[in-house]
Amino acid sequence: MARDNDITFHTRKWVRPEDLNANGTLFGGSLLRWIDEEAAIYAIVQLGNGNAVTKYMSEINFVSSAQQGDLVEMGLTATAFGRTSLTMRAEVRNMFTRQSILTIEKIVFVNLGEDGLPAPHGYTEITYDRDRVPREHLHRIQDSAPGMA
Numbered sequence: 001m002a003r004d005n006d007i008t009f010h011t012r013k014w015v016r017p018e019d020l021n022a023n024g025t026l027f028g029g030s031l032l033r034w035i036d037e038e039a040a041i042y043a044i045v046q047l048g049n050g051n052a053v054t055k056y057m058s059e060i061n062f063v064s065s066a067q068q069g070d071l072v073e074m075g076l077t078a079t080a081f082g083r084t085s086l087t088m089r090a091e092v093r094n095m096f097t098r099q100s101i102l103t104i105e106k107i108v109f110v111n112l113g114e115d116g117l118p119a120p121h122g123y124t125e126i127t128y129d130r131d132r133v134p135r136e137h138l139h140r141i142q143d144s145a146p147g148m149a
């Protein structure tokens with residue numbers, strides 16, 4: 001797992017034909033779907049709650065394009081823990097050249113309670129571990145693969 005400028009690059013993607021736009025380069029919509037899912041997973045791990053939703057995304061800077069066959073990696077870091085929210089910064093880059101492909105300065109997720117309303121999450125610091133993984137998810141992981149997590 002690579003860590004640069006406090007961003008941890010977790011997930012790698014292989015740019016395939018179905019991810020291309022009409023110019024034959026990586027389609028922005030695919031990239032945004034990937035990064036939203038990555039941010040959701042990051043928020044779940046940080047907030048310990050599977051019920052966190054995307055609230056806000058700031059300007060998206062498509063810095064450079066990617067081609068079919070490229071390997072890209074996605075990175076996120078938490079930049080602010082609010083009362084019910086978590087703010088993150090995102091970057092996608094070419095895995096080999098490290099050329100930046102996309103940056104998003106602010107992605108805000110909101111922690112929801114069982115009633116579907118914003119709920120305090122109680123965290124102020126990033127975890128680099130799996131200590132906050134939601135219990136119900138943990139049970140499912142342990143049932144399907146005893147000894148994991």
Ligand SMILES: CC(C)(COP(=O)(O)OP(=O)(O)OC[C@H]1O[C@@H](n2cnc3c(N)ncnc32)[C@H](O)[C@@H]1OP(=O)(O)O)[C@@H](O)C(=O)NCCC(=O)NCCS
Nearest residue numbers: 053054055056081082083084085086108110112116117118
């Ligand atoms: C998420 C949702 C429940 C929040 O409701 P809300 O009335 O905006 O809630 P609040 O005003 O209490 O704000 C909740 C948090 O979000 C933050 N927030 C609200 N609007 C924001 C904005 N435009 N930019 C950044 N942060 C924002 C608030 O500052 C607050 O954070 P804090 O508690 O850490 O200070 C509601 O907006 C919603 O359901 N949105 C749809 C979410 C969704 O479906 N996402 C999937 C995308 S398709």
